[in-house]
Amino acid sequence: MIKIIPQPKEIVILNDDKIMLKHIALGKSFLSKEAIDDFTSFCGFPKGEENIVFKINDKLSDEEYIIETGKITTITASSSAGQLYALQTLKQIILQTGGELPVLRIYDKPFYKIRGFMLDVGRYFFVVSDVKKIIKRMALHKLNVLHLHLTEDQGWRVEIDKYPLLTQIGSMRKKTNFNSKPHGGFYTKQDIKDIVNYAHAFCIQVMPEFDIPGHSRAAIACYNSLTCFPRDLHVADHWGVKHDVLCVGKEGTMQFVYDVLDEFFEMFPDEYIHIGGDEVPKHRWDLCPDCQAKRRELGLENSDELQFWFMNQIKDYCKAHNRQAFMWSWDLEDDKLIDHDLGFTKCGEMNTLDRPFIDTSTKAYYIDLPYGRIRLKDSANHKVYSGNAMGVEATLWTEYVPDMKKADYMSFPRIGCISETGWSGECSWSSFSSKLDFYYSFLDKNNIRYAKPNAANPNALRGKLGILWFERRQLAWEGLKNIFDDRKIERLAAKQNKKSPRL
Numbered sequence: 001m002i003k004i005i006p007q008p009k010e011i012v013i014l015n016d017d018k019i020m021l022k023h024i025a026l027g028k029s030f031l032s033k034e035a036i037d038d039f040t041s042f043c044g045f046p047k048g049e050e051n052i053v054f055k056i057n058d059k060l061s062d063e064e065y066i067i068e069t070g071k072i073t074t075i076t077a078s079s080s081a082g083q084l085y086a087l088q089t090l091k092q093i094i095l096q097t098g099g100e101l102p103v104l105r106i107y108d109k110p111f112y113k114i115r116g117f118m119l120d121v122g123r124y125f126f127v128v129s130d131v132k133k134i135i136k137r138m139a140l141h142k143l144n145v146l147h148l149h150l151t152e153d154q155g156w157r158v159e160i161d162k163y164p165l166l167t168q169i170g171s172m173r174k175k176t177n178f179n180s181k182p183h184g185g186f187y188t189k190q191d192i193k194d195i196v197n198y199a200h201a202f203c204i205q206v207m208p209e210f211d212i213p214g215h216s217r218a219a220i221a222c223y224n225s226l227t228c229f230p231r232d233l234h235v236a237d238h239w240g241v242k243h244d245v246l247c248v249g250k251e252g253t254m255q256f257v258y259d260v261l262d263e264f265f266e267m268f269p270d271e272y273i274h275i276g277g278d279e280v281p282k283h284r285w286d287l288c289p290d291c292q293a294k295r296r297e298l299g300l301e302n303s304d305e306l307q308f309w310f311m312n313q314i315k316d317y318c319k320a321h322n323r324q325a326f327m328w329s330w331d332l333e334d335d336k337l338i339d340h341d342l343g344f345t346k347c348g349e350m351n352t353l354d355r356p357f358i359d360t361s362t363k364a365y366y367i368d369l370p371y372g373r374i375r376l377k378d379s380a381n382h383k384v385y386s387g388n389a390m391g392v393e394a395t396l397w398t399e400y401v402p403d404m405k406k407a408d409y410m411s412f413p414r415i416g417c418i419s420e421t422g423w424s425g426e427c428s429w430s431s432f433s434s435k436l437d438f439y440y441s442f443l444d445k446n447n448i449r450y451a452k453p454n455a456a457n458p459n460a461l462r463g464k465l466g467i468l469w470f471e472r473r474q475l476a477w478e479g480l481k482n483i484f485d486d487r488k489i490e491r492l493a494a495k496q497n498k499k500s501p502r503l
Contacts, residue, residue, distance in 0.1 A: 003435040004092050005416050005442070006142055006423035008108040019069060021099035023048030030054075030080035031087075032201035038136065039087045042445070043094055052090075054083055063144075064109035069093075069101045081203040085142050095445055096438060111425030112384075114272075114358055114391030116145035116207070117415070118345075119407075120368075122152025122215075123239070123398040125171075125185030130404050132198050137411075139202040140446060141419035146199055147207045147274060147345075147393060150187075153217035153236035157186045158208070158267070162259050165222035173235040177476040192267045207326070208268045211276030212257060213246035213310060219256075220244055226253050228288035229489050239399050240477030243281045243485060248310045249290030258317060265321050274345070275314050278328035280307055283486055287493040308338055315342040326358065345393060346385060359384045360393045367414050368397040370470045372463025376456040380417035380429040392422040399473060405449060412443055412450035 002011060024045040026036055040047075055076040060066075065082035067089060068074045075086040089106060117138050119126065126134075135146060150157045156170035172184030187195070199206050216226070217236040224230040228247040236242055247253050264273065282303035285291040295306050311327055318325040319341065329344040343356040347366065359365065364374060364382030384392060394415055401407050416439050420427040436453070443450050450456075458466060 002093060002096060002102065002104070003438040004089055005432075005435055005439055006420040007431070008089060008106050009424070010105075010107040012105045014103045014105060017103045018097075019071060019073075019101040019103065021045060021051070021094065021101060024052065025050045027053035029083050031083050032080070034198065034201040035080075035084050035087070035139075035203075038139075038202075039091065042091050043099075045099065061109060063142075065089075065106075066108075067104075067106040069104050073101070081144070084139065084203050088140055088142060091140075092438075092442060095442060110142065110423045112389065112391035112422050114145050114393070115141075115143045115419060115422035116147050116358060116391065116393035117143050118147035118149060118209075118360070118393055118395045120149040120152070120396060120398040120401075121157050122149055122155050122211075122218075124183070124402045125155065125157060126398075126404070126407075127185070128187070128191050128194060130407075131195050133404060134407070135195075135199050135202055135204055137408075137415070137446075137448060138204055140442075141415055142423050143394075143415075143419055144203060145205050145207055145272065145391075145393070147209060148195075149209045149211065149274075149397075151209070151211050151215070151219065151276075153215050153242045154239070155184065155186075155235065156218040156222070158192065158264075159186060159188050160260055160263050161189075162263065163223065163256070166219060168222075170218040170222045170235055173237045175237045177238050189267060196268060196270075205270035205272060206268055207270065207272035207274055208264055209274035209276060210257075210260060210264060211274075211278075212314070213248055213253075213276075213307070214241070214278065214280035215276060216246050217242045217244055220246070223256070225250075226256060228284040228291060229492055238476045238478045238481075239473055240479065240482075241279045241281060242478075243283050243482050243489075245280055245284060247288060247290055248285070248306060249288060249292070249294035254313070257314060261314075261317060261321075265323065271322070271324050272326065273318055273323045274326045275311065275318070276327060277307070277311050282307075284489060287489060289496065311342065312339050315339060324356070326356075329357070343390070345395075347395070354388060356388055356390050357385070358391050358393050359389055360395045361385070365393060365418060366395050366397070367410050367418075368395070368399070368401055370463075370466040371451060371456050372458050372466035373470070374414070375458070375463070376413060376417065376451075376453075377429045379414045380420075380427050380432045382421065383426070384421065392418060394418045400470065408449035409451055412448055413439055413456055 024043050025047050027050045052073045057076050058078050060078040062079045063081045065086040066076040067086050077083045156166045160166050167186040171186035176183050196206050220227045221233050221235045226246050227244050285303040300306055315325045326343040326345050329346045340355045345360045346357045347360045347362045364379045417427045417432045
């Protein structure tokens with residue numbers, strides 16, 4: 001039995017014959033040099049006469065493909081994506097058979113349009129070569145959207161010409177939690193071009209994230225006029241939600257956001273962009289004369305509605321530049337206040353929504369969480385939330401993922417079953433577990449570290465110990481410092497209000 005991850009739509013064994021591969025040579029195709037080299041390197045056969053040829057069928061959709069093996073193996077597709085995914089399937093067949101191919105026909109196409117992987121480079125910076133490794137891992141699993149979380153409280157990671165301090169100051173923090181080791185790094189515009197081109201070579205779009213109006217401490221540390229009560233703040237060096245956020249009542253803040261977006265649009269030409277929107281404490285806004293004046297001007301009831309207005313403004317700006325904007329959802333009555341063409345990356349429980357969304361379930365797809373909290377079985381058995389789902393996304397936050405070694409361990413084998421849901425529309429532990437031994441051998445072949453079965457599905461004791469160790473993060477969230485800071489701002493606001501009452 002041939003095992004493929006993600007599971008193809010149809011596999012038909014045509015007869016009992018076997019075709020022994022002694023060499024591999026690809027015919028003319030739409031494929032990039034990077035994709036061709038990746039395939040031939042994986043297979044390890046010498047070159048010879050063409051024995052894998054490509055046919056074009058414009059009636060097939062972009063990611064659809066047909067494989068027919070024989071003395072000459074034929075791949076039929078309409079685009080480079082279909083051809084690339086056919087090669088990923090062939091890799092797995094060749095690995096299982098040692099090159100003694102069964103005579104078969106595979107017809108395949110994806111269920112969901114978006115099959116994503118989010119990498120948080122704000123908490124820990126990942127160099128270009130590591131991002132390229134992640135891109136190749138995505139291609140192996142037929143994932144097609146790399147979501148790069150580029151701006152954070154703990155680091156700004158992308159060069160912006162109009163605001164050079166964002167990388168000169170904002171890309172470096174003095175320490176991480178309780179250590180004394182500085183951490184930093186950022187992508188130049190040439191780096192971004194290199195990443196985007198490499199992703200495109202493997203038929204992957206890049207969705208950048210500019211996280212606003214919260215998670216903006218690194219930007220505020222560079223330009224303190226962006227916040228409600230300007231003061232000297234450093235790039236955050238502890239985890240957790242910060243209470244200093246962008247001031248949405250100031251015209252200067254709006255201009256800053258538009259300026260940054262303009263440069264994002266130049267660097268990232270693909271159709272999707274993420275604008276954050278999560279974890280925005282309203283403490284500063286409730287006290288801010290500018291924010292409250294804007295709220296009254298717009299006839300809004302509260303600061304939550306002020307955020308909805310802000311996100312809609314940014315969405316409209318993205319839409320005018322032919323971008324589909326997404327934001328993180330949160331537990332408010334948002335469906336009636338956020339315009340329906342602003343998509344969600346939905347991490348929590350939800351009712352059916354009449355809007356585009358990507359399922360990023362915290363119960364199955366937040367792959368930075370310990371295996372005791374999200375077992376491999378949980379990722380496999382998760383059913384995509386009902387509604388207008390565009391796809392799924394594995395979400396790798398990096399508070400405790402400082403390098404590729406840990407990134408691989410937390411991602412695999414969970415990515416296998418997440419990719420199966422994204423491609424096939426469903427997965428289950430009963431079906432996925434039957435392919436797990438092969439999948440581990442496939443990961444070994446690709447030099448990918450992973451969690452072994454007893455770690456990926458830990459017993460109760462091991463699971464609880466893993467959760468307990470992970471929850472030490474609560475010690476680094478500066479909750480007490482936030483309380484003291486809030487009191488300082490309240491006193492400052494009271495003084496300002498006495499001088500010029502505006503609230």
